[in-house]
């Protein structure tokens with residue numbers, strides 16, 4: 576039997592309780608990685624962990640709000656303490672609150688900056704020493720940080736100002752960090768999904784939902800993005816997929 580590519584490695588997925596994060600965690604486990612699952616909804620994480628264990632995998636539930644610096648840092652620390660190492664960080668947790676800038680509730684902007692930017696940074700900062708160590712001493716001699724941005728991280732549109740701001744920031748940070756650690760074999764990758772059927776849009780105010788509903792066209796499944804992430808993290812050591820923009824076929828912009 577062929578050994579699964581990620582056997583013996585450990586991955587931490589933020590926002591693993593639904594959507595892209597849940598699909599990615601299951602797919603990583605399918606490739607042999609032990610997975611740490613971070614998000615706020617413990618019941619969802621427990622259900623996912625049970626499914627992974629039923630398939631013979633290893634899963635650790637980490638109930639964490641990563642907008643809190645300590646909880647983010649603890650999520651990384653517990654992963655390493657319980658599972659022994661950290662080879663792969665999937666920085667996926669995010670929130671998308673759309674609508675005009677004029678009159679927008681500032682609390683929505685704060686939520687997006689706190690999670691999409693600061694939460695991601697807390698996890699990246701805490702994980703980096705472990706990823707550098709894994710790249711040095713693991714059998715694969717490579718480690719991965721995959722940061723989930725968006726099509727909105729490439730192009731700003733009317734109505735997505737602050738979401739787009741946060742995702743552009745994720746892109747800039749990822750590229751800078753990629754250059755910093757490339758020679759030490761920590762690959763930093765950026766994934767930019769287009770419309771994907773998850774819970775993401777459902778957190779918008781009803782009036783915003785009404786105005787964006789007619790923009791919903793074809794959508795991908797969370798598993799489609801998980802596939803792309805699995806492609807990235809299973810490349811051989813000398814290949815780094817720096818950036819992936821993935822739209823449903825019919826999505827024009």
Ligand SMILES: NC(=O)c1ccc[n+]([C@@H]2O[C@H](COP(=O)([O-])OP(=O)(O)OC[C@H]3O[C@@H](n4cnc5c(N)ncnc54)[C@H](OP(=O)(O)O)[C@@H]3O)[C@@H](O)[C@H]2O)c1
Nearest residue numbers: 590592593594595614615616640641669725771773774775
């Ligand atoms: N769906 C799309 O069309 C699309 C397109 C482009 C980019 N993306 C990006 O893909 C990523 C995943 O989103 P999704 O589409 O899968 O949406 P989703 O189903 O709403 O998932 C978001 C995840 O983030 C977690 N989360 C929210 N607040 C958190 C916090 N404070 N601490 C820890 N975890 C938190 C949620 O879990 P809890 O509520 O349990 O904490 C959930 O697991 C996001 O970064 C999003 O911007 C999505």
